[in-house]
Amino acid sequence: MTDLSRYQDAATIQRVIHTARTVAVVGLSGNALRASYFVGYYLQRHHYRVIPVNPRETQILGETSYPSLRDVPEKIDIVNVFRAPDALPGIAREAVEVGAGALWCQFGVVNEEGNRIAEEGGLAVVVDRCLKIEHARYVGRMNWLGFNTRRITSVRTGLQ
Amino acid sequence: MTEEPFRTEEDREFGFETRQLHAGQRPDPNTGARAVPIFQTTSYVFEDPESAAAYFNLQEYGNTYSRIMNPTVAVFEERVANLEGGMGAVAFSSGIAAQAAALFTLLQPGDHVVSSGALYGGTVNQFKHLLRKMNVALTWVDPDDPEAWRAAVRPETKAFFAETIGNPSGNVLDIETVATIAHEHRIPLLVDNTFATPYLCRPIDWGADIVIHSATKFIGGHGTSIGGVVVEAGTFDWSNGRFPVIADPSPAYHGLRFHETFGTYGYLMKLRAETLRDLGGALSPFNAFLFLQGLETLSLRMERHVSNALAVASFLRDHELASNVTYPGLPDSRYRPLVEKYLPRGAGAVFSFDCAGGRTGGQDLIRGVTLWSHLANVGDAKSLIIHPASTTHRQLGDEELRAAGVAPGTVRLSVGTESIDDLIWDLRQGFAKVAASDGRA
Numbered sequence: 001m002t003d004l005s006r007y008q009d010a011a012t013i014q015r016v017i018h019t020a021r022t023v024a025v026v027g028l029s030g031n032a033l034r035a036s037y038f039v040g041y042y043l044q045r046h047h048y049r050v051i052p053v054n055p056r057e058t059q060i061l062g063e064t065s066y067p068s069l070r071d072v073p074e075k076i077d078i079v080n081v082f083r084a085p086d087a088l089p090g091i092a093r094e095a096v097e098v099g100a101g102a103l104w105c106q107f108g109v110v111n112e113e114g115n116r117i118a119e120e121g122g123l124a125v126v127v128d129r130c131l132k133i134e135h136a137r138y139v140g141r142m143n144w145l146g147f148n149t150r151r152i153t154s155v156r157t158g159l160q
Numbered sequence: 161m162t163e164e165p166f167r168t169e170e171d172r173e174f175g176f177e178t179r180q181l182h183a184g185q186r187p188d189p190n191t192g193a194r195a196v197p198i199f200q201t202t203s204y205v206f207e208d209p210e211s212a213a214a215y216f217n218l219q220e221y222g223n224t225y226s227r228i229m230n231p232t233v234a235v236f237e238e239r240v241a242n243l244e245g246g247m248g249a250v251a252f253s254s255g256i257a258a259q260a261a262a263l264f265t266l267l268q269p270g271d272h273v274v275s276s277g278a279l280y281g282g283t284v285n286q287f288k289h290l291l292r293k294m295n296v297a298l299t300w301v302d303p304d305d306p307e308a309w310r311a312a313v314r315p316e317t318k319a320f321f322a323e324t325i326g327n328p329s330g331n332v333l334d335i336e337t338v339a340t341i342a343h344e345h346r347i348p349l350l351v352d353n354t355f356a357t358p359y360l361c362r363p364i365d366w367g368a369d370i371v372i373h374s375a376t377k378f379i380g381g382h383g384t385s386i387g388g389v390v391v392e393a394g395t396f397d398w399s400n401g402r403f404p405v406i407a408d409p410s411p412a413y414h415g416l417r418f419h420e421t422f423g424t425y426g427y428l429m430k431l432r433a434e435t436l437r438d439l440g441g442a443l444s445p446f447n448a449f450l451f452l453q454g455l456e457t458l459s460l461r462m463e464r465h466v467s468n469a470l471a472v473a474s475f476l477r478d479h480e481l482a483s484n485v486t487y488p489g490l491p492d493s494r495y496r497p498l499v500e501k502y503l504p505r506g507a508g509a510v511f512s513f514d515c516a517g518g519r520t521g522g523q524d525l526i527r528g529v530t531l532w533s534h535l536a537n538v539g540d541a542k543s544l545i546i547h548p549a550s551t552t553h554r555q556l557g558d559e560e561l562r563a564a565g566v567a568p569g570t571v572r573l574s575v576g577t578e579s580i581d582d583l584i585w586d587l588r589q590g591f592a593k594v595a596a597s598d599g600r601a
């Protein structure tokens with residue numbers, strides 16, 4: 001197994017989550033029971049602009065769905081991938097081409113070549129992590145359901 | 161939602177003593193309260209209908225109703241999950257409720273469970289009667305025999321169950337070996353870690369998939385509250401074909417596939433959103449608060465518990481009216497290699513021995529002591545004593561008694577944190593009584 005820890009750096013994850021506004025979700029499903037839909041829905045609730053990238057749909061979560069990253073007419077902060085690992089190199093190339101800020105691969109979306117392409121193209125890369133969970137860990141309320149956020153802090157922060 | 165300027169937190173590995181004080185809690189954002197607030201409320205006001213729907217659909221982490229989640233209970237859950245090295249935890253109103261819920265989440269009628277036969281008597285009863293009622297078959301095995309675990313597996317086997325340190329016979333589970341056998345068959349290993357606590361052993365580090373506690377014992381530590389908790393490692397593949405009850409669309413949650421949708425969180429989500437919702441054994445916020453107070457000193461108490469236990473066990477080993485001292489921490493215990501591997505900080509503080517004089521001898525000892533408390537509990541800071549054959553294991557037949565490692569004269573001790581000289585002085589008083597009635601007989 002490849003060592004993924006360099007793509008799971010806590011500081012990078014927090015910086016990406018806190019600075020991003022627009023998230024293109026590649027492989028976002030229109031089925032409300034799929035994991036990608038849960039993540040997209042959650043991101044919208046937390047004021048991210050979600051852009052579906054799925055050639056088989058026209059609209060998901062009230063947003064126009066685009067066939068590929070190249071077709072998205074706006075600047076993308078995070079490319080969030082819910083596709084099979086072998087699709088990653090192509091997605092990473094497009095992400096570099098459109099000048100995205102970060103490539104974020106969900107659980108199981110692990111492809112060395114894809115990670116390298118994105119990294120060499122100057123993107124922050126996060127692999128085998130869920131964007132919703134990491135957001136909920138650092139900003140949200142994951143702890144309200146007894147999950148182990150692994151956070152230890154005595155700093156008082158604002159309202160949740 | 162306020163998204164304020166952020167301070168990046170480092171991914172530091174904090175020590176156990178730090179985590180037992182801090183994990184799961186951040187200073188209350190509203191008030192700045194440093195202690196964990198007791199949220200004594202049944203329910204929570206929703207911001208708007210969309211938020212309410214998102215919480216009930218599990219699309220957003222939000223409080224709905226305290227049978228299912230509560231902010232004080234959640235601090236306790238996260239703290240235990242953190243100390244055990246798990247993905248998360250769900251708390252229950254008792255250890256027995258926690259066990260039932262952990263199993264019900266993964267079982268269906270027609271399934272089969274393989275369990276250690278050397279368990280707490282209440283667990284033996286629960287498995288023997290409740291599981292049968294649910295049409296779940298059960299095989300008891302000798303936990304010390306890896307081949308017995310392997311031989312008991314059937315196509316419909318869904319779980320292995322054992323205690324880290326058996327109650328009361330003190331057998332130590334070879335967690336790594338039994339977990340390996342379970343995983344060879346795509347079955348999870350459930351471990352009751354009540355007697356070890358995460359300070360002495362973390363079964364997840366050795367391959368266990370689910371860890372269960374009666375928090376009533378050392379976690380609470382002061383004999384004030386009944387409660388339990390289930391921790392899951394988050395690494396078991398519930399979509400391996402053996403667990404349609406978790407992987408397939410759930411009729412009890414509008415067709416949700418818990419494992420596919422929540423991935424590593426699937427089991428825990430189902431445990432909370434379905435099993436806790438439907439069985440209803442929720443932990444009260446006040447008891448969660450008391451357990452949190454207990455956890456703050458867990459390592460300190462356990463250090464003292466194990467050093468006192470070793471001293472008491474050594475005293476008994478050398479006493480002519482005591483035999484068969486089952487403390488696995490004794491240097492000549494047959495569990496020595498397993499203790500060195502799994503319990504290097506100490507082998508807990510609960511064990512049994514056989515008192516001379518059989519049933520009457522055991523009862524005389526209990527009549528003779530004045531500091532040890534005669535009651536049916538373990539894991540209090542106060543030292544406790546009981547005679548299983550006439551109390552906790554009373555419902556068991558002779559053969560089951562033997563399987564549980566209990567003889568007519570067996571006395572179980574839970575060694576507390578008192579001055580060690582006083583504990584030994586009191587046992588001497590008890591043995592004097594045993595000797596006196598022996599003389600009469």
Ligand SMILES: Cc1ncc(COP(=O)(O)O)c(C=O)c1O
Pocket residue numbers: 254255256257280282283323327352354355373374375376386387388537538
């Ligand atoms: C090892 C063990 N597991 C489970 C339990 C059950 O826990 P509770 O009494 O909290 O239901 C006990 C209680 O004695 C126990 O000793």
